Amino acid sequence: MPAEEVACRDRLKALGVEFEEHSAESNPEIGCSIPYPLVLKSLGKSIAIAPGTELNCPMAEAAARFAADVIQPAAKTEFGADLKSIGQASAFVCRPRHGTRKLSEHAFGNALDIASFTLSDGRKVEVGPTPPEKDAKFLNAVRKAACGPFKTVLGPGADADHALHFHLDLEPRRHGGTFCQ
Secondary structure: OOOHHHHHHHHHOOOOOOOEEEOOOOEEOOEEEEEOOEEEEEEEEEEEEEEEEOOOHHHHHHHHHHHHHHHHHHHHHHHHOEEEEEEEOOOOOEEOOOOOOOOOOHHOOEEEEEEEEOOOOEEEEOOOOOOOOOHHHHHHHHHHHHHHHHHHEEEOOOOOOOOOOOEOOOOOOOHHHHEEE
């Protein structure tokens, strides 16, 4: 395993992320691959993620830092409760982008779709086009803050495919910019 992969795993452990190593994913016919995938069980000391979330290490680290540095404080501010878990809708999937032949960032374990957030008081906040006002404030804060650490951020209103989840990925963009809708 390359040194940068080992270092990334060390950073995940320091963040309290629970994960398991997974065998390499590869589909040469289509072009999908993750040479050193991880299956996440948590995004930190007290933030679960389910179902099992297969990502590359840099995406896993970005998601863990975002959960701890942005989502957890936003939940505390808006609801007075801790973030207990994230419901993911998609991580590694060997497929092209909808309606194109270009591979999705999911095909490289470089994307995470988040459908919901569960708080320590039992409240569940679901990503959708018309959430209740308090949920909307929280979801808007999370979505806005995602533009920066992630290079692509899509959600309700971007298109029909993203009406019920946030899509976050690390696809490099020209000039180092971001694409947020």
